[in-house]
Amino acid sequence: MSADKIADALETDIVGGAYHPGEELKQGKIADRFSVSRIPVRDALQLLAARGVIELVPNKRARVISLSASEIDEVYALRLLLESDCLRQSIQNMTDIDIGAIERALAHSDIDAKTERWADSDWEFHESLYRPSKRPRQLAMIESLRKTCRIHIAGYGILPSRTEGWLDDHARLLDACRSRSENQAVNILTRHIENARDTLMSALPGTDSAPHGQA
Amino acid sequence: MSADKIADALETDIVGGAYHPGEELKQGKIADRFSVSRIPVRDALQLLAARGVIELVPNKRARVISLSASEIDEVYALRLLLESDCLRQSIQNMTDIDIGAIERALAHSDIDAKTERWADSDWEFHESLYRPSKRPRQLAMIESLRKTCRIHIAGYGILPSRTEGWLDDHARLLDACRSRSENQAVNILTRHIENARDTLMSALPGTDSAPHGQA
DNA sequence: CCGCCTCAAAATGTATACATTTATACATTT
DNA sequence: AAATGTATAAATGTATACATTTTGAGGCGG
Secondary structure, three states, rough: OHHHHHHHHHHHHOOOOOOOOOEEHHHHHHHHHHHHOHHHHHHHHHHHOOOOEOOOOOOOOEEEEOHHHHHHHHHHHHHHHHHHHHHHHHHHOOOOOHHHHHHHOOOOOHHHHHOOOHHHHHHHHHHHHHHHHHOHHHHHHHHHHHHHHHHHHHHEEEEEEEEOHHHHHHHHHHHHHHOEEEHHHHHHHHHHHHHHHHHHHHHHOOOOOOOOOOO | HHHHHHHHHHHHHHHHHOOOOOOOEEEHHHHHHHOOHHHHHHHHHHHHHOOOOEEEOOOOOOOOOOOHHHHHHHHHHHHHHHHHHHHHHHHHHHOOOHHHHHHHHHHHHHOOOOOOHHHHHHHHHHHHHHHHHHOOHHHHHHHHHHHHHHHHHHHOOOOOOOOHHHHHHHHHHHHHHHOOHHHHHHHHHHHHHHHHHHHHHHOOOOOOOOOOOOO
C-alpha cells in the first residue's frame, strides 16, 4: 500500500468522524495498521496536511485539525464568497445536459438522506451545481473548505437531523437553475450555507447556542 | 539542514526565477546541494507541493508548476474575488495605526522599485492593505495565488517595466483607504490586478499579445 | 526518415537502523 | 500538596541500502 492509498484511507476515516478534531495520529501505529514502514506513512501525512485535513509541526505528533469558532467563521465566509461566485459562473454556462446531471445528483442524495452516506451525496449534488463553472481550481478550494467543515461536523457528532430542510433547499436550487435565476439561486445557497454554519457553531464545545455572535 | 529550511530555500529560488515553469527538480541533486539524504528532500518537496509551488506525481520527477493560459486566467479570477473581498473587510476594520503601516509599506516599495526586491515589497504593501481584514486564511490563499503568478512572471522573464504605474496605483489605494472609500479602493485594485494579468498573459509562450482573449 | 521496441542507466519508493527530540512518570524541593 | 527538575520511554527525523519504476538512448523494422 503506497502513500496515496494510505492518505485516502486515513482521510476517509477522519472525515467520517473516526477521529475527532485535535486527536493525534502516530506514525508507528499507522505503519503497523497498513503493514508498511513509517516512510510512506510520513508521505501520507504530508499529503493530508496539504489537503488541510491534519496539522503537521516538525517533531510533534500529527493532529487532526481543530478550528476555533472564529476560524470556522472565516471558513464559512470563504465558502459563501467562493461558492456564490462559482454558482453564478456555473449558471451562466449551464446547459440542459448539466441540468440533467444536477437532477440525477438530487435524486441520489434523496435516496441517501438520513444515511451515513448523506455527506458524500450532499457534496456530489453541490459539485454537479458548480462543475459547469469550469473553474477546477475554485472547485478544489471549495471542496477543501467543505472537508474542513465536515471534519468538525462529524467529529462533534452532529446528526443529520435537518436533512429534510437541506434537501428542500437542493430542490429549490435546481429550480432556480432551470430558470437560470442567478440571484435567486445565490440567495438560496447563501441561506443554505449560513444555516449549516449556525448548526455547527452552536454545537461547538464551549459555545452554547450562540448562532453567529462574536466572531 | 532540515526539511523546512530546504523547502524555503528552494521556494526562494523558484519564485526568484532560478527555475522556470515546468523545470524538473531531482531529489538527488538537491540532496547533494544541501548535504543531506533524500529523505528530508522528499519532505521539502511535499511541502512545496502543498504550497502550490511544484507539482508532484508519484514515481515522476517534481516539476515547477506550469499553468496554461486558461489556468492562469482562473487564478486571476480567484485573486480578483478574494482580494477585492479582503480589501472591503479590511477597510471596514481599518484604524489609523493600520494606515500608518500601509504608508510605511508604500515608502518601502517606493525605494525598492525597479530593483530585484520589487516583488517582495509589492507583496508587503498588499499584505499591509489586507491584514486589517483579520482573515488569516483568506490572506494565506491570496499569498499562495500571488506566488503562483510570481513564478510565471519571473520564469518568463517579465521585467518590472511598468513599476511606476503600479506604484501610482498603490498611492491611490492608500488615498482611498484614508477616506475609507470601499468602492473606489476596490475599483483601483481591480484594474491593478487586471493590468498585471494582461501583462503576464501577453508574455505567455504561445500567445502573442492577446490581452484576455479566449479563456 | 519516422515510429516502435528493447534494455541499460537513472530516478523515485521503501525498509531497516540509528540519532535526536519530545513527552510522561517519578522523585525532589518548597 | 503543588510545583519543579530529572530520567526513562516513546515518538519523530535522518542516513544508508535495496527494490521498483521511469526514462532515454540505441537499434530494429516499416
